[in-house]
Amino acid sequence: MKKKQIVAAILAAVMTLSLTACGGSKTAKSGSDNSGAAGADGTTTDEITLTYWHYEDETTIGLLAEAFMKKYPNITVECKQISDMSTDLSAAAAAGTFPDVFSGTDSDTALANEYWADITEYVEKDPDMGKMMPTIKEYGIGKFDTDRWWGLPTWYQPSAVFIDRNVIEKLNLEMPRTDWTWDEMIQLIKDATVDDRTGMKYYGLGYYNRLDSLYGIAACSTAERAIKGEFGFDGNDFDLSYWAIGEQQFSDLKLAGYVAPQQNTQAMEDWSGDWGTWFGATGHVAVFSEGFWSYQNLWATEGYQDTYGLDIVPYVTPNVVDEKEHNVIANMYIGGVSSSCEHPYEAYLLLKFMGIGTDGWNARMDIYEDNSITNASGVALQHSNMPVPMTLDEGVWARYKALFPSDEDHKKYWDDYFSSITRPVPYGWYSIAGYWNFCDQYFNKIGIHDLVDNGTAKSADYAEEATEQANYYHAEAMLSYFGPTGYDVLSDEEIARYEAVTSSFGQ
Amino acid sequence: MSKEKKLKKPKIKQGRLEAREARVGYLFVLPWIIGVLAFLIYPLGQSFYYMWYNIRITPLQTKFIWVGTGNFTQIWLENPEFPKQLVTYIWQTIVEVPVIVVFALIIAMMLNGKIKCKAFFRLIFFLPVIIVSGPVMNMLVSEGASSIPAMNTQAVVNAMDSFLPYSVATSIGELFSNMIMILWYSGVQILIFLSALQKVDPSLYEAAKMDGGSGWECFWKITLPTIKNFILLNAVYTVIFLSGNEQNELINMIESAMFSGTKEKGYGYASAMAWMYAVIVTLIVLLFFLLLGSKKDVYDRMVIKRRRALKKEERLVKRIERRGERNVRKLERARKSHKYKTYDGNGDY
Numbered sequence: 001m002k003k004k005q006i007v008a009a010i011l012a013a014v015m016t017l018s019l020t021a022c023g024g025s026k027t028a029k030s031g032s033d034n035s036g037a038a039g040a041d042g043t044t045t046d047e048i049t050l051t052y053w054h055y056e057d058e059t060t061i062g063l064l065a066e067a068f069m070k071k072y073p074n075i076t077v078e079c080k081q082i083s084d085m086s087t088d089l090s091a092a093a094a095a096g097t098f099p100d101v102f103s104g105t106d107s108d109t110a111l112a113n114e115y116w117a118d119i120t121e122y123v124e125k126d127p128d129m130g131k132m133m134p135t136i137k138e139y140g141i142g143k144f145d146t147d148r149w150w151g152l153p154t155w156y157q158p159s160a161v162f163i164d165r166n167v168i169e170k171l172n173l174e175m176p177r178t179d180w181t182w183d184e185m186i187q188l189i190k191d192a193t194v195d196d197r198t199g200m201k202y203y204g205l206g207y208y209n210r211l212d213s214l215y216g217i218a219a220c221s222t223a224e225r226a227i228k229g230e231f232g233f234d235g236n237d238f239d240l241s242y243w244a245i246g247e248q249q250f251s252d253l254k255l256a257g258y259v260a261p262q263q264n265t266q267a268m269e270d271w272s273g274d275w276g277t278w279f280g281a282t283g284h285v286a287v288f289s290e291g292f293w294s295y296q297n298l299w300a301t302e303g304y305q306d307t308y309g310l311d312i313v314p315y316v317t318p319n320v321v322d323e324k325e326h327n328v329i330a331n332m333y334i335g336g337v338s339s340s341c342e343h344p345y346e347a348y349l350l351l352k353f354m355g356i357g358t359d360g361w362n363a364r365m366d367i368y369e370d371n372s373i374t375n376a377s378g379v380a381l382q383h384s385n386m387p388v389p390m391t392l393d394e395g396v397w398a399r400y401k402a403l404f405p406s407d408e409d410h411k412k413y414w415d416d417y418f419s420s421i422t423r424p425v426p427y428g429w430y431s432i433a434g435y436w437n438f439c440d441q442y443f444n445k446i447g448i449h450d451l452v453d454n455g456t457a458k459s460a461d462y463a464e465e466a467t468e469q470a471n472y473y474h475a476e477a478m479l480s481y482f483g484p485t486g487y488d489v490l491s492d493e494e495i496a497r498y499e500a501v502t503s504s505f506g507q
Numbered sequence: 508m509s510k511e512k513k514l515k516k517p518k519i520k521q522g523r524l525e526a527r528e529a530r531v532g533y534l535f536v537l538p539w540i541i542g543v544l545a546f547l548i549y550p551l552g553q554s555f556y557y558m559w560y561n562i563r564i565t566p567l568q569t570k571f572i573w574v575g576t577g578n579f580t581q582i583w584l585e586n587p588e589f590p591k592q593l594v595t596y597i598w599q600t601i602v603e604v605p606v607i608v609v610f611a612l613i614i615a616m617m618l619n620g621k622i623k624c625k626a627f628f629r630l631i632f633f634l635p636v637i638i639v640s641g642p643v644m645n646m647l648v649s650e651g652a653s654s655i656p657a658m659n660t661q662a663v664v665n666a667m668d669s670f671l672p673y674s675v676a677t678s679i680g681e682l683f684s685n686m687i688m689i690l691w692y693s694g695v696q697i698l699i700f701l702s703a704l705q706k707v708d709p710s711l712y713e714a715a716k717m718d719g720g721s722g723w724e725c726f727w728k729i730t731l732p733t734i735k736n737f738i739l740l741n742a743v744y745t746v747i748f749l750s751g752n753e754q755n756e757l758i759n760m761i762e763s764a765m766f767s768g769t770k771e772k773g774y775g776y777a778s779a780m781a782w783m784y785a786v787i788v789t790l791i792v793l794l795f796f797l798l799l800g801s802k803k804d805v806y807d808r809m810v811i812k813r814r815r816a817l818k819k820e821e822r823l824v825k826r827i828e829r830r831g832e833r834n835v836r837k838l839e840r841a842r843k844s845h846k847y848k849t850y851d852g853n854g855d856y
Contacts, residue, residue, distance in 0.1 A: 084766075085768070086766050086767050086768040087766040089768065090564055090765075090766045090767075090768060090773070091766065093564040093565065093566050094564050094569075098566040106768065108768065108769060108770075109767075109768025109769065110768070112563065112768055112769060112770040113563050113564060113565050113768055114563070114565040114566075114567075115565070115566060338566050339565060339566050339567055340566030340567050436769065437769055437770070437771075440769070441585060445587075477770070480770050481770075485570075485572065
């Protein structure tokens with residue numbers, strides 16, 4: 001009987017303890033109280049801890065955090081890599097362990113849950129903001145079409161078109177001018193598709209980014225429509241007729257056999273003899289619509305281009321109109337200070353240091369220039385998704401450009417490319433409220449890409465309905481995020497305007 | 508003595524030993540009670556409450572916005588994937604449960620026979636329960652380890668598709684393509700059947716054999732009726748297992764809705780999904796209960812009938828007794844009031 005009693009008591013104690021442990025998971029917020037003393041630069045002199053959650057290389061961010069802590073010795077920075085934004089952040093919010101600063105890929109999640117605090121006060125007083133790429137302030141990337149700043153870009157990589165010079169040479173074609181137009185690019189894709197039946201076919205285009213994604217930004221002159229986002233978004237509403245032209249053009253190229261097969265497909269096996277081949281490693285594709293990372297992470301690694309007989313140079317995403325300076329579609333993570341942060345100013349400084357700030361970029365350059373520093377996979381950090389600076393600081397850019405080929409043959413391509421990417425426009429899910437919902441609940445669901453790619457539908461047939469849907473989702477999101485049930489920063493006129501869109505939808 | 512007092516049971520004071528035993532008993536079940544209250548009843552109530560709200564967990568507070576049945580309409584009108592997966596799940600469960608249970612029974616009977624290395628084979632069949640769970644299972648499935656490559660499942664689907672609805676045909680196709688998984692899912696059921704088979708009285712088989720019963724007849728007349736309750740138990744266990752494991756698309760869907768940051772989804776939306784799903788699972792369990800639920804056999808029915816007849820007889824006897832007593836009292840009263848005289852034998856009526 002005594003044994004039984006002891007066993008039962010232990011069981012009950014273990015259960016009670018485990019429950020207590022569960023209940024105690026709501027830990028105190030990091031950092032000390034904000035009422036502490038402030039230094040000359042306005043930062044606290046108290047010992048505080050800030051948490052930073054991100055999507056970047058862990059080693060890079062770890063080293064950047066160290067550099068920040070060196071600059072602000074009283075601030076401790078704890079970093080964590082996000083594996084899934086929604087899951088990680090909602091779990092942290094529920095558990096009371098929300099990070100002070102985070103950088104994310106899906107702005108709808110952050111806005112819908114009021115994760116970000118209003119940082120207008122800091123951004124507008126910040127002299128560093130004058131040094132940033134012009135579209136950041138001009139388009140308010142991080143303002144989400146309100147008059148407040150909710151976030152700032154933290155990581156930027158433009159889309160890029162690359163050309164394999166060896167293929168152009170083999171096919172006796174001329175290299176196009178670096179400030180080419182959209183039509184010139186399409187013509188090159190067609191000219192460089194050669195199937196002489198004696199060997200492996202040459203394809204004009206290999207793609208990661210569909211051309212319609214690029215076309216949405218490059219579709220017209222700014223005088224015709226001031227496009228500042230995907231799907232012809234001008235800050236008020238969408239116009240998918242621009243996207244429809246690019247979509248149809250791309251699908252027509254695919255159907256006509258100008259586009260190389262994708263990896264892990266039967267078509268790839270039929271073409272290259274290997275199911276797993278990547279078109280970028282065949283030496284038989286002329287133009288690549290790729291992410292910028294493909295160059296740094298693969299083509300720029302030692303011996304890669306020699307192994308596959310490639311000579312890759314970058315080209316700016318062309319515009320339909322022959323404009324010297326035009327926007328370029330880009331991946332731009334948006335970061336913000338969390339609404340529960342107790343030290344918002346210090347958190348803002350951290351956000352800036354990790355993202356757009358010149359100080360932070362100088363610290364990054366120290367890291368990227370040293371090839372002996374590698375991440376957990378043994379890769380030098382400049383080959384691990386290295387972003388592009390968003391500051392226009394000449395010192396930073398001089399150091400950055402030095403990381404790329406500087407020989408006479410290649411330098412001019414890189415110089416022209418870098419000078420053409422100073423007007424980034426982020427993809428919709430980073431910068432347009434409701435964009436994610438629109439894609440998730442309408443655009444991706446009806447499978448427009450597949451329908452048009454198969455030749456079973458024309459993109460123009462969807463343009464009108466898709467525009468109406470996109471405007472509805474955007475208006476609904478604006479009301480939900482920034483209206484009275486959200487941040488409550490919209491004026492009565494703005495509310496009335498968005499309500500007019502939602503109420504007229506479907507009528 | 509009054510009637511009430513007659514019915515009241517005599518009060519016996521609990522001895523110290525008995526009280527201590529009771530306390531120990533409660534102490535033993537306490538972890539279970541706490542577990543059920545904290546991890547079942549409380550979350551159940553909480554999710555029932557949540558499903559009527561749109562819940563936004565901001566870093567500063569949790570916002571509850573009343574939407575009534577809004578989550579349900581949102582699911583049915585805006586999320587075509589959910590009803591589609593629900594239909595697939597229903598068919599898959601109805602098809603897979605009998606297959607798993609029958610497979611488990613066959614294996615259990617084989618393992619219960621006289622074979623060499625019995626313990627080793629039992630271990631082999633139970634091993635997937637321990638090893639193949641969680642991320643290991645996901646990895647194996649993604650590597651295609653759950654299917655038999657030589658089996659042309661598309662041909663099965665095509666053949667079925669010609670005379671069955673598409674969702675049923677694909678469910679059967681799924682079954683064939685995940686044949687190995689059926690084997691993995693049978694570990695616990697095999698153990699339950701083994702313990703049931705070992706409880707069957709061997710003398711029954713002996714008697715049947717002496718009467719010339721074949722193995723086939725013994726299975727249908729002795730084994731199956733004896734382990735009938737365990738078949739239901741295993742069927743219910745399998746339904747619950749299939750409904751809650753990590754390979755279940757609906758579970759993944761609910762989980763992703765729960766952590767989704769979009770304005771429509773979140774805890775409220777996921778709770779509504781979970782409750783609808785729970786109702787469907789309960790209905791499937793009920794279906795198997797109706798199909799396999801214990802029906803009394805002929806001997807039990809005869810005993811019950813006899814008991815009822817005896818009770819009826821007792822009631823009749825009591826009624827006759829009561830009537831006799833009543834008549835006696837009536838006669839007595841009549842006699843006393845001289846309305847009626849009993850015959851005294853003088854010949855004068």
